[in-house]
Amino acid sequence: MRTLKAKILAMLALWVVWMLLTAPWSGQEAIAGAIIAILVAFLPLFPASLLGDLKLGPKALVYMVAYFFVFIKALVLSNLDVAFRVLHPKLPIDPGIVKVRTRLKTPLGRLLLANSITLTPGTITVEMRGEDVFVHWIKVAATDPESATEAIVTGFEKYLEVICG
Amino acid sequence: MTAIIGAFLSLIGALFFLLSGIGLIRMPDAFNRMQAGTKATTLGSILFLIGIGLQKPEYLGRTIILVVFIVLTNPVSSNALARAAHGYRKHIGARLEPDALAEADEAAEVASKTTANKEAVHGD
Structure with missing residues (x-):
């Protein structure tokens, strides 16, 4: 069941990429793309198992859309923050690596969390060990794991928990 | 537009x-x-x-x-x-203040050394 869901999601993703690539759409291309997408997604070795962690209930879909906007907001705000630090004459940086904790268990959830942390400027995921995530922070505001987790992880985690546990 | x-x-x-x-x-x-x-x-x-x-x-x-x-x-x-x-x-x-990852690495190294020592003792 889980593998079937993963393969169907992978098939949809492949087909959407194909449709975006062939922008002025025609029916023949859509059908040919769909057939190829099914063939590729159902190849025995196609690595789609990661997508099986995604939940598809109505609540998860709402949280997916909300997560998109939360992420865009975090991306813009932190980009402006880093831009300010770059242009400031005194270069107000205070870099360090802090340890934060995550409650996410599934590989996809942890991947999305690490990628989101890295994509928002000011923080880079350096290493993940078990539930500990080591994050390089351009301006260390809190050194103890609890408040660092509150500042970096919690905003993303409460959405990712619903989307993919 | x-x-x-x-x-x-x-x-x-x-x-x-x-x-x-x-x-x-x-x-x-x-x-x-x-x-x-x-x-x-x-x-x-x-x-x-x-x-x-x-x-x-x-x-x-x-x-x-x-x-x-x-x-x-x-x-x-x-x-x-x-x-x-x-x-x-x-x-x-690189100036890293604090460096939690290096601390974790050191802790892991110390732990592995102590287990290695224990194993050595047990081996004797």
């Missing part, structure tokens, strides 16, 4: 590229250069590509694919670079 919005978005994206270039020169060590250099380019390239897509609507689908691929792959390369830089932190003069 969309062409004007697209041109405006491209301009803002190019500004972010400029900022990341300045950051690349001004920042003191590898980690912070990565913060300024590779990260400011994410919003820069997203805005730039979306802007191009709005100016030429027939390319919009392709630029969206490019944005998705950048968003998926950029963090992976940054993570690999950051981990490599952390391995060489003593040689590149």
Whole structure:
């Protein structure tokens, strides 16, 4: 069941990429793309198992859309923050690596969390060990794991928990 | 109208590229250069590509694919670079205050040494 869901999601993703690539759409291309997408997604070795962690209930879909906007907001705000630090004459940086904790268990959830942390400027995921995530922070505001987790992880985690546990 | 919005978005994206270039020169060590250099380019390239897509609507689908691929792959390369830089932190003069990862590494090393000693004792 889980593998079937993963393969169907992978098939949809492949087909959407194909449709975006062939922008002025025609029916023949859509059908040919769909057939190829099914063939590729159902190849025995196609690595789609990661997508099986995604939940598809109505609540998860709402949280997916909300997560998109939360992420865009975090991306813009932190980009402006880093831009300010770059242009400031005194270069107000205070870099360090802090340890934060995550409650996410599934590989996809942890991947999305690490990628989101890295994509928002000011923080880079350096290493993940078990539930500990080591994050390089351009301006260390809190050194103890609890408040660092509150500042970096919690905003993303409460959405990712619903989307993919 | 969309062409004007697209041109405006491209301009803002190019500004972010400029900022990341300045950051690349001004920042003191590898980690912070990565913060300024590779990260400011994410919003820069997203805005730039979306802007191009709005100016030429027939390319919009392709630029969206490019944005998705950048968003998926950029963090992976940054993570690999950051981990490599952390391995060489003593040689590149990086100032890290605090460095929780080095502490964890030391703790793990001490733990493995004590277990190795215990095993040796048991071996005797």
